[in-house]
Amino acid sequence: MADTHDCFYPMISLEADAWLTGIRERRQQEKRREIWMKFSDLKHEITALNLKTRRCSVYSVGKSKLGKTLILEGGSIIYAISENTIGLVLNINSVDDIPLQDRLILQKLAYKYSRTPLNERRDDPKFYVKMMPGGDDAYLNQSIRYNELFMSDRANTTLNKTIFNEFEYDKIQHKYPQWFPKFDKNDPHFEFMEGDGEDEADK
Incomplete structure (x- = not known):
């Protein structure tokens, strides 16, 4: 009796394909960030x-x-x-x-x-991340010195960062996917800023 071997061809689901595409895009973004600066x-x-x-x-x-x-x-x-x-x-x-x-x-x-x-x-659109409805102390904060994450008000200071762009937030979300939702501009978690925050000097 001749040996038969079943051939199995792994099928990559649409979800897995999208995940791999996201990984490649993030790596490209990180590589650009290493060379360039916003x-x-x-x-x-x-x-x-x-x-x-x-x-x-x-x-x-x-x-x-x-x-x-x-x-x-x-x-x-x-x-x-x-x-x-x-x-x-x-x-x-x-x-x-x-x-x-x-x-x-x-x-x-x-x-x-x-x-x-x-x-x-040019900077990407910036936003605050509100973790819970209501209250002024429900915003995502990140310590600039230690990178620790916590909730507080949305004051962006020299010590704590509360304003993020998509790239910065994605790094946090992919590290803690069970705690942070994926970025979606229509998600009420994300409160967008109107200005770009740049300072102007009369020079």
């Missing part, structure tokens, strides 16, 4: 630097009316980055008085942002 990422990194530095002066990011992104120390502009030409960074004031460690971080951030394609710098 405006909100730049502000986030500057905020994180302020928490680490011991200087009295505070670093900040602003927008000029002449089409430049500004990195400042106190009220003085350190770097002006063109929003019309890729790779163009101007060193406006001396950085000699800035500690070497801070200076290297600021230079790296300015260069990374300047090398980002212009259309990739």
Whole structure:
């Protein structure tokens, strides 16, 4: 009697196919994030630097009316980055008085942002995540220093993050899928902001 072998061809369900597609898209997004930088990422990194530095002066990011992104120390502009030409960074004031460690971080951030394609710098829509109906203390918060998640009010501060974009929220949702719903712009969990939160300077 001849041996017979049943052939089984694994069938990938539509759900599994969508899941794999989502994984690939997230990996592509993460790879782009490693190379490129959005405006909100730049502000986030500057905020994180302020928490680490011991200087009295505070670093900040602003927008000029002449089409430049500004990195400042106190009220003085350190770097002006063109929003019309890729790779163009101007060193406006001396950085000699800035500690070497801070200076290297600021230079790296300015260069990374300047090398980002212009259309990739624009921030994604931002939103708050309301975990329960009613109440002012039902919003998702994330500690900037420790990345811990908790519920509180929706005040976005230098210590706690309450404003997310889809990419940032997806990373949380995929880590804790049993606790957080998948992003859906029509889901009442997500309260969208109207403005982009960018600062403007008269420079």
